[in-house]
Amino acid sequence: MSFLSLVQTALELGLISSLTVLALFLSYSMLNVCDLSTDGCFTLGATVGAVVALSGHPYLSVLAAMAAGVLSGFITAILQTKMGVNSLLAGIIVNTALYSVNIAVMGNSSLLNMNKTDTVFTKMQSLLKGTFLSGQYKLIVALFFVILVVVFLTLFLRTRLGLAIRATGNNPDMVRSSSINPIMTTIIGLCIANSFTALSGCLLAQSQKSVNIDIGTGMVTIALASLLIGGIFVSKGKIGLRAVGAVFGAFVFRLVYTIALRFNMPAFMLKLVSSVIVVIAIATPYLKKQLPLFKRRWQHRFGKEEAECSE
Amino acid sequence: MLRVTHLSKTFNPGTVNAKLALDDLSLHVAPGDFVTIIGANGAGKSTLFNAVSGSFISDSGKILLDGADITLMPEFKRARVIGRLFQDPMRGSAPGMTIEENLALAAGRGGWLSTVSKTDKKLFRERLALLDMGLEDRMQQQVGLLSGGQRQALTLMMATFQAPKLLLLDEHTAALDPATAEKVLKLTTEIVAEKNLTCLMVTHNMQSALELGNRTVMMDRGRIIFDVSGEERAKLTVADLLEQFKIASGKALDNDRMLLT
Numbered sequence: 217m218s219f220l221s222l223v224q225t226a227l228e229l230g231l232i233s234s235l236t237v238l239a240l241f242l243s244y245s246m247l248n249v250c251d252l253s254t255d256g257c258f259t260l261g262a263t264v265g266a267v268v269a270l271s272g273h274p275y276l277s278v279l280a281a282m283a284a285g286v287l288s289g290f291i292t293a294i295l296q297t298k299m300g301v302n303s304l305l306a307g308i309i310v311n312t313a314l315y316s317v318n319i320a321v322m323g324n325s326s327l328l329n330m331n332k333t334d335t336v337f338t339k340m341q342s343l344l345k346g347t348f349l350s351g352q353y354k355l356i357v358a359l360f361f362v363i364l365v366v367v368f369l370t371l372f373l374r375t376r377l378g379l380a381i382r383a384t385g386n387n388p389d390m391v392r393s394s395s396i397n398p399i400m401t402t403i404i405g406l407c408i409a410n411s412f413t414a415l416s417g418c419l420l421a422q423s424q425k426s427v428n429i430d431i432g433t434g435m436v437t438i439a440l441a442s443l444l445i446g447g448i449f450v451s452k453g454k455i456g457l458r459a460v461g462a463v464f465g466a467f468v469f470r471l472v473y474t475i476a477l478r479f480n481m482p483a484f485m486l487k488l489v490s491s492v493i494v495v496i497a498i499a500t501p502y503l504k505k506q507l508p509l510f511k512r513r514w515q516h517r518f519g520k521e522e523a524e525c526s527e
Numbered sequence: 528m529l530r531v532t533h534l535s536k537t538f539n540p541g542t543v544n545a546k547l548a549l550d551d552l553s554l555h556v557a558p559g560d561f562v563t564i565i566g567a568n569g570a571g572k573s574t575l576f577n578a579v580s581g582s583f584i585s586d587s588g589k590i591l592l593d594g595a596d597i598t599l600m601p602e603f604k605r606a607r608v609i610g611r612l613f614q615d616p617m618r619g620s621a622p623g624m625t626i627e628e629n630l631a632l633a634a635g636r637g638g639w640l641s642t643v644s645k646t647d648k649k650l651f652r653e654r655l656a657l658l659d660m661g662l663e664d665r666m667q668q669q670v671g672l673l674s675g676g677q678r679q680a681l682t683l684m685m686a687t688f689q690a691p692k693l694l695l696l697d698e699h700t701a702a703l704d705p706a707t708a709e710k711v712l713k714l715t716t717e718i719v720a721e722k723n724l725t726c727l728m729v730t731h732n733m734q735s736a737l738e739l740g741n742r743t744v745m746m747d748r749g750r751i752i753f754d755v756s757g758e759e760r761a762k763l764t765v766a767d768l769l770e771q772f773k774i775a776s777g778k779a780l781d782n783d784r785m786l787l788t
Binding site: 374376395 | 602631633640643
């Protein structure tokens with residue numbers, strides 16, 4: 217496998233999973249809700265998309281998957297805004313419930329095969345047959361959806377509704393005493409975010425021509441790692457730029473992972489690595505802030521200060 | 528404009544910590560009134576504001592605003608007609624968003640899917656220039672970069688952008704340094720006068736309680752114990768006010784932030 221094909225694989229997978237990263241960009245970075253239903257919603261998108269595609273509707277499958285994502289996001293949002301369920305717990309509950317739903321969607325099976333099924337990818341493949349782009353059909357489909365979502369997010373977050381969603385995450389106190397209904401902004405934000413997560417799952421399943429019940433396991437951590445990596449490159453600035461940064465983060469994550477695989481890192485390490493990245497990214501700023509305190513303690517215990525005091 | 532009748536609220540009812548925060552309180556505020564409210568710690572000043580703005584629903588009684596019954600209306604709906612400032616200058620604006628974005632939310636112009644137009648930007652600039660803090664040239668900067676005084680001035684502008692039917696000021700200058708506090712207070716009176724707003728202001732400064740506005744209300748233990756306006760108020764001194772409190776409540780006024788001058 218040449219370096220170029222390594223990059224291409226990373227780019228394809230990175231772009232497809234970047235849709236989940238963009239979902240978290242909306243729910244985690246903007247709305248300040250850690251949506252733990254992401255794994256289940258990703259799988260839901262994959263199963264719904266696969267079932268609809270198998271029934272002979274490749275284009276409809278994408279829309280159906282996104283609609284399923286909206287529904288899942290709606291339930292998560294209702295649980296935390298109207299039913300008094302803690303937002304983390306709401307995500308976990310929906311995630312658990314979706315496991316059963318996903319098996320039911322696949323018709324009491326935990327695996328579906330799409331080897332001979334028409335999907336958006338095979339459609340693009342036959343469209344590009346004979347042209348110089350014929351090998352890049354996966355990349356083009358993924359890129360198309362990523363651009364669509366980035367443009368949508370950039371425009372949407374500039375509208376009053378988008379601003380209201382950002383304010384809800386940024387200063388809940390302000391929103392509570394302003395004319396914005398935080399319940400509404402949370403519901404709309406989570407519905408949109410989960411539609412992207414489901415889209416991401418749908419595309420991954422169709423690009424690898426199969427879906428199994430574990431396809432989304434660990435997605436929330438992987439996407440969070442990508443989001444935080446993206447934040448290293450673009451931490452401030454315009455929303456559109458930060459969204460592109462999130463996509464770039466997804467690509468970098470995949471690239472590093474793909475290269476690590478080449479150096480014989482076993483594939484099952486993916487989830488451990490992504491967990492460690494998330495911990496490092498979140499803990500570093502915190503520990504940096506604690507550093508003066510550590511120093512002070514150290515000095516107090518072993519340093520000069522101690523000697524002076526005892527004299 | 529605002530008519531509060533027999534309003535009561537008990538916190539932690541049925542426990543040893545039960546506290547009657549509003550005790551059958553009635554208050555009628557005429558349109559254009561600027562009422563200053565003073566009282567000891569725990570007198571129920573903020574509780575009254577919370578009840579009026581809908582942070583919680585009262586136990587009994589009625590709240591009418593401009594003839595409409597808002598007793599059970601959710602907070603965000605009341606916020607369309609009630610502007611509110613808190614003591615904490617960080618509470619009224621989103622630090623991670625730009626000045627322009629904060630204003631766009633407060634201005635509430637257009638539908639939910641509308642964006643900030645050139646006309647909006649021009650209007651924002653004009654209004655910000657009135658604050659005389661140079662904010663009109665920093666519209667693309669994040670609000671988190673502003674000082675406490677600047678943020679409170681911005682919040683004041685946001686709360687009054689669409690002239691509210693009622694403006695609630697809850698010690699909104701108490702957390703600022705004296706010079707800034709004076710400036711924000713001056714802005715407040717200017718804006719209130721210019722837009723002819725109906726306004727309630729809690730203050731710990733006895734002097735400004737008498738100087739500002741046209742009516743002063745004293746609260747104690749969830750009730751209004753002294754209510755003065757017109758000529759009688761014009762003759763009052765801070766010493767008189769303290770004496771009045773002693774007579775009405777049977778104890779000396781005790782407020783750990785109270786400024787007597």
